[in-house]
Amino acid sequence: MRIRPVPTRPRPAQRARADFDQFVAASGNALLRTAYLMVWDAAEAEDLVQECLLAVARRWPRVRRMDHPHAYARRVLVNLALDGAKRRTRHRQELVGDETAALSAVPDESSAQRLHAVGVRAELIQALGTLPPRQRAVLVLRYFEDLSEAQAAELLGCSVGTVKSTASRGLTRLEAALSPDLSLSTKEPTS
Secondary structure: OOOOOOOOOOOHHHHHHHHHHHHHHHHHHHHHHHHHHHHOOHHHHHHHHHHHHHHHHHOHHHHOOOOOHHHHHHHHHHHHHHHOHHHHHHHHHHHHOOOOOOHHHOOOHHHHHHHHHOOOOHHHHHHHHOOOHHHHHHHHHHHHOOOOHHHHHHHHOOOHHHHHHHHHHHHHHHHHHHOHHHHHHOOOOOO
16 A cells, blocks of 8 residues: 655745745846935945835735735835935035035945946936936836836826925926036026
8 A cells, every 4th residue: 555645735934935935036127226216325225115015924924815915025125215315414514514415425336337337328417316306206217117007106206296396306306407407508597
């Protein structure tokens, strides 16, 4: 008499772990790109993504049942980036030693090259890095993540009008940073 082994099914915990690993593999690069565009520092972006994935992992049983777990992770990431913006700015100023130093005073060449390789001009990225965190977040979500105004407003916890006005101010500042001579020459003379 021969005993046949009973086929074993993966336990729910193993399935959840495998699902989370697949989620990380599928979403990790997009989260890292978004984080980098928001904080303008590769090491800080990696730290934010790690914090984000840790928060998502803690809630994974609930998150995995969501229709859009990537959107939830992106929301966590944006909140982490905006919550820590003042601390990061203060930390950079302490490191640089000049309180008026621009955010782009210490460019991250390897990340800029990676972004350039995917078709984003380094000049645009550098100008984006000089924007205040909220304007940068709105522009990244609207134009790099290609979210609608309503989606960005929901993600940031503000009104659609706030997203529109913040995007408008951010785009104006980007235009001025990218072509300072052009923006000055196109203004109407005041009489």
